[in-house]
Amino acid sequence: MANEFAGSGGLAGTTLRINLTTGEIKKYPTDRKLMREWFGGRGVVAKILYDEVPRDADPFGPENLFIMSAGVMSGCFIPAGAKIGFGSISPLTNGHGDSNMGGHLGPALKFAGYDLVIMSGIAPKPTYLYIDDGTVELRDATRYWGLGSLECEPAMKKDLGEDFEIATIGPAGENGIRFSCITHDFGRQAGRTGQGAVMGSKKLKAIAIRGTGSLKVHDLDKLTEHVTAIIQRTKAHPNMVPWQKYGTSFFVGWSNNNAVLPTRNFQTTYFEDAEAIDGPALVEKCLITHKACFGCWMNCGKYTKAVLPGKETVYLEGPEYETGALCGSNLGMTEINQVCYLNWLMDNVGMDTMSGGGVVAFGMECFQRGLITTDDLEGHTLNWGSVEDAEHFVDMIVHRRGIGEYFAGGTKRAAEKIGRGSEKFAMQVKGQEMSGYDGRYAPGMMLAYMTCDIGAHHNRAWTITIDMAEGQDTIEGRANVVIYMQHIRPLFDCWCICRLFWGELDIEPEEIVEALNYITWWNIDVAEALKTSDKIWNLVRCLYLERNQANGRTFDYPPARAWEDKIPSGPNAGKGLSWEQVEGMLDDYYACRGWDNNGNPSREVLHDLKLDFAADNLEKIGLLGKPLPNGIPAVRGQRYKAKAF
Amino acid sequence: MTIKRIKVTSAKCTGCRLCRQICAISHFGEINPRKAALKIEAHFPQPGVYRPRVCAQCGKCMEVCPEGAIYRRDDGAYIVVAEKCTNCGLCIPACKPGVIFQHPDVPYVIICDNCFKCTELCNTGAITIHVRPVKESA
Numbered sequence: 064m065a066n067e068f069a070g071s072g073g074l075a076g077t078t079l080r081i082n083l084t085t086g087e088i089k090k091y092p093t094d095r096k097l098m099r100e101w102f103g104g105r106g107v108v109a110k111i112l113y114d115e116v117p118r119d120a121d122p123f124g125p126e127n128l129f130i131m132s133a134g135v136m137s138g139c140f141i142p143a144g145a146k147i148g149f150g151s152i153s154p155l156t157n158g159h160g161d162s163n164m165g166g167h168l169g170p171a172l173k174f175a176g177y178d179l180v181i182m183s184g185i186a187p188k189p190t191y192l193y194i195d196d197g198t199v200e201l202r203d204a205t206r207y208w209g210l211g212s213l214e215c216e217p218a219m220k221k222d223l224g225e226d227f228e229i230a231t232i233g234p235a236g237e238n239g240i241r242f243s244c245i246t247h248d249f250g251r252q253a254g255r256t257g258q259g260a261v262m263g264s265k266k267l268k269a270i271a272i273r274g275t276g277s278l279k280v281h282d283l284d285k286l287t288e289h290v291t292a293i294i295q296r297t298k299a300h301p302n303m304v305p306w307q308k309y310g311t312s313f314f315v316g317w318s319n320n321n322a323v324l325p326t327r328n329f330q331t332t333y334f335e336d337a338e339a340i341d342g343p344a345l346v347e348k349c350l351i352t353h354k355a356c357f358g359c360w361m362n363c364g365k366y367t368k369a370v371l372p373g374k375e376t377v378y379l380e381g382p383e384y385e386t387g388a389l390c391g392s393n394l395g396m397t398e399i400n401q402v403c404y405l406n407w408l409m410d411n412v413g414m415d416t417m418s419g420g421g422v423v424a425f426g427m428e429c430f431q432r433g434l435i436t437t438d439d440l441e442g443h444t445l446n447w448g449s450v451e452d453a454e455h456f457v458d459m460i461v462h463r464r465g466i467g468e469y470f471a472g473g474t475k476r477a478a479e480k481i482g483r484g485s486e487k488f489a490m491q492v493k494g495q496e497m498s499g500y501d502g503r504y505a506p507g508m509m510l511a512y513m514t515c516d517i518g519a520h521h522n523r524a525w526t527i528t529i530d531m532a533e534g535q536d537t538i539e540g541r542a543n544v545v546i547y548m549q550h551i552r553p554l555f556d557c558w559c560i561c562r563l564f565w566g567e568l569d570i571e572p573e574e575i576v577e578a579l580n581y582i583t584w585w586n587i588d589v590a591e592a593l594k595t596s597d598k599i600w601n602l603v604r605c606l607y608l609e610r611n612q613a614n615g616r617t618f619d620y621p622p623a624r625a626w627e628d629k630i631p632s633g634p635n636a637g638k639g640l641s642w643e644q645v646e647g648m649l650d651d652y653y654a655c656r657g658w659d660n661n662g663n664p665s666r667e668v669l670h671d672l673k674l675d676f677a678a679d680n681l682e683k684i685g686l687l688g689k690p691l692p693n694g695i696p697a698v699r700g701q702r703y704k705a706k707a708f
Numbered sequence: 709m710t711i712k713r714i715k716v717t718s719a720k721c722t723g724c725r726l727c728r729q730i731c732a733i734s735h736f737g738e739i740n741p742r743k744a745a746l747k748i749e750a751h752f753p754q755p756g757v758y759r760p761r762v763c764a765q766c767g768k769c770m771e772v773c774p775e776g777a778i779y780r781r782d783d784g785a786y787i788v789v790a791e792k793c794t795n796c797g798l799c800i801p802a803c804k805p806g807v808i809f810q811h812p813d814v815p816y817v818i819i820c821d822n823c824f825k826c827t828e829l830c831n832t833g834a835i836t837i838h839v840r841p842v843k844e845s846a
């Protein structure tokens with residue numbers, strides 16, 4: 064049965080609101096004004112969370128919302144129009160949280176007729192959301208509860224049919240492990256900000272979607288011509304072949320050659336065994352097939368298997384770069400099958416491989432330094448490079464046994480419990496673990512971690528190659544580039560398409576906005592897109608300040624290792640940041656954003672972005688930024704041509 | 709004279725389904741992979757392969773069609789005459805690759821017509837055009 068609300072301009076037409084406590088399901092026409100003003104995806108999630116979730120709501124409580132948004136481009140004929148965004152107040156950061164994934168779920172949601180699904184409450188028993196075109200039901204998931212993510216998906220496909228797209232959480236999400244992920248398509252994850260944990264808190268085990276409808280766009284002929292031309296042109300791009308062959312996995316070698324590869328919990332930046340866990344090793348030893356998301360011609364996904372002595376052969380997607388770094392060199396793993404196995408393990412229990420890698424690495428360094436011992440580990444050790452140790456530790460965390468309870472909250476919370484100086488090497492910002500680049504000799508990357516709105520994540524501003532290109536000793540001017548990246552990159556998360564093709568295949572932002580204008584009725588240019596992204600960024604910042612009730616600056620510091628420890632070994636030995644440099648980068652960043660020196664947005668900048676309501680709210684709690692003596696910058700962020708790798 | 713059909717190399721398929729998107733756009737002017745005349749089977753978690761399924765040009769559909777709504781064109785394609793097709797679906801179980809489709813919006817069955825738009829877009833060589841010369845019959 065089709066939905067009664069017709070879509071157009073890339074929208075499917077219908078918004079679902081579901082109260083998991085009562086089981087009430089309501090359909091509304093998608094708010095086109097909201098979509099236009101907040102760009103769908105991440106932007107709409109930000110606005111809904113700001114408007115609807117009480118400031119004191121527990122991320123695991125019934126008042127937190129769990130939102131799915133497929134934006135305006137997902138499902139459309141556009142390169143990698145495959146994404147779906149998830150959003151809620153993050154149990155890791157206690158601020159706005161959003162995370163997205165590729166695969167086929169976002170398009171399926173759109174083809175079923177829905178742009179947005181907003182869920183509140185807590186289901187009385189394990190439940191899954193069933194969507195089959197116009198039919199929307201909350202169904203009993205008791206028989207799936209407890210299954211690993213990679214076990215649950217085939218079980219549900221067997222029950223419902225192969226043509227359903229499935230997203231699930233694993234035991235980690237069920238047990239409220241704060242860095243739990245959502246898994247789909249046998250290895251695609253929405254990993255960051257603990258969206259899987261929020262699903263688990265709502266007793267929502269899975270989402271199953273089948274959609275058979277059509278999507279209407281503003282000008283399909285022009286869109287088809289434009290996108291076909293982009294695809295045909297980029298087939299011959301020199302990056303296409305290595306990208307198709309290795310995906311992001313070959314970045315392990317690049318990072319190591321440039322000595323920015325996190326090694327043994329970011330103690331150093333050069334890993335002597337990097338070659339053994341690099342992309343070529345993965346392809347040679349573990350690859351089964353290349354795997355693409357919906358509508359993507361770059362197929363960065365690598366479907367692999369891990370064969371380890373004494374262990375059952377396991378099948379997984381990955382590791383991509385971040386997992387290769389954070390579950391590889393950062394844990395001291397010296398063989399690619401080990402990395403694959405840990406990738407599978409975390410996927411199946413349903414924890415983010417990035418935060419998961421960071422948490423296990425933190426545990427290993429605590430063990431190295433004697434802060435936790437075998438007595439804390441049920442008689443086990445927790446040594447670098449040991450799959451067995453890591454596997455046992457993950458099991459303790461997932462089931463919250465003993466000291467696993469400390470680590471179930473992530474590195475920040477674990478360090479608060481363990482104390483004794485461990486906070487210095489809890490490699491996180493705002494509660495979220497760092498991505499796979501050491502920023503001590505990559506100042507832009509460090510600033511990106513510090514100021515990222517969801518904690519230390521690279522996806523908002525991936526500036527590592529810019530640090531290389533512009534000089535790793537140069538700090539001046541980096542803030543404005545970070546801000547530009549923080550505006551342009553999240554646009555992809557708004558529109559729900561992948562961003563990888565943009566930088567890697569030299570596709571200009573103007574070409575993407577042209578496609579957007581063929582899909583939607585918006586008729587915008589890149590400048591307007593960037594300003595809307597600036598607006599979203601500021602609203603997310605305001606929400607963070609309102610929920611956490613302190614000056615923004617207090618939340619923007621990295622762990623002390625960032626400035627106290629120089630890099631001890633490898634090509635960048637002796638390099639590092641000083642405290643003054645860390646402070647200076649923040650001063651510069653705030654000034655470029657139109658925020659005061661406390662890191663609080665000023666009324667002037669909020670007014671410029673039509674966020675006066677947020678300025679009023681900040682003023683009420685004394686966190687509105689002071690007026691800037693020289694006024695605010697007219698344009699925040701300086702355009703930078705991202706060089707193809 | 710030549711006969712053309714789609715040639716499949718399963719090992720090269722990455723499951724992106726661009727082929728299904730462009731097929732539906734070309735034939736129906738709609739973004740809807742469910743209206744495509746080919747499909748990609750995904751066999752996961754094991755063994756972990758994609759298998760494109762395309763028209764084999766075996767002609768079984770034409771044989772079983774009670775309305776005479778399907779004919780063979782010179783290039784080898786089996787063409788559905790929309791006006792004659794009653795959408796009875798008898799051809800569907802006769803199709804070994806399983807690539808005859810029905811859609812609630814479409815009053816006739818959907819069968820590949822050799823437009824090869826899908827092969828033009830495929831970036832891995834999983835589906836290509838296979839050309840075979842045929843002798844002129846006397």
